[in-house]
Amino acid sequence: MDRDRTLHFTLVTPERALAEERVDEVRIPGLGGYLGILPGHAALFSELGTGVLTIARNGRFDTFAVAGGFVEIRDDAVRVLADVAEAPSDVDVARAEAAGARAEERLGGGEVDHARAQAALERARTRVAVARRIS
Numbered sequence: 001m002d003r004d005r006t007l008h009f010t011l012v013t014p015e016r017a018l019a020e021e022r023v024d025e026v027r028i029p030g031l032g033g034y035l036g037i038l039p040g041h042a043a044l045f046s047e048l049g050t051g052v053l054t055i056a057r058n059g060r061f062d063t064f065a066v067a068g069g070f071v072e073i074r075d076d077a078v079r080v081l082a083d084v085a086e087a088p089s090d091v092d093v094a095r096a097e098a099a100g101a102r103a104e105e106r107l108g109g110g111e112v113d114h115a116r117a118q119a120a121l122e123r124a125r126t127r128v129a130v131a132r133r134i135s
Helices: 093-108 114-131
Strands: 007-012 017-023 025-030 033-037 044-047 051-057 060-074 077-086
Touching: 007 025, 017 051, 017 060, 025 060, 025 077, 051 077, 051 114, 060 114, 077 114, 093 114
Parallel strands: 007 077
Antiparallel strands: 007 017, 025 033, 025 051, 044 060, 051 060, 060 077
C-alpha cells in the first residue's frame, strides 16, 4: 500500500478505540446518505448517521456498525467519533434481532414515539448486517 495514496483512518467511541490504520477507502453513513472517501478528499466535518461503515485496504473490506457522532476528513485523515460502534465480532446477533423485533412491535402500536422506534429498528438491522457481513 503506497502511503501517499492511502488515508489514515481512526474509529473511536467514548469507551474505546476500535481501529487506527492506513486504508485505501472509507464508506461512511452520513445523515443524508453514504459518503465515499478516497485519498485527496476535500476537508469535511459532518454528522454521522446510523449504518455500516466500511474500510477497504489491499482488496479486503472490514465493516463496523455505527450510530451517531461525527466524522472529520482533513489532510488524508478520516476521524470517526461515533456514539456507538461495533465490529462484527462484538455483535450479539440474537440480542440485535430481539431489539429489532421489539422496535417493529412498537412501530405497529398506537401511542409510540415513531422516530425513536424507527431509529432502534435501524440500529438493530445494521448490527445484524455487520455481524453477518452484509453491507
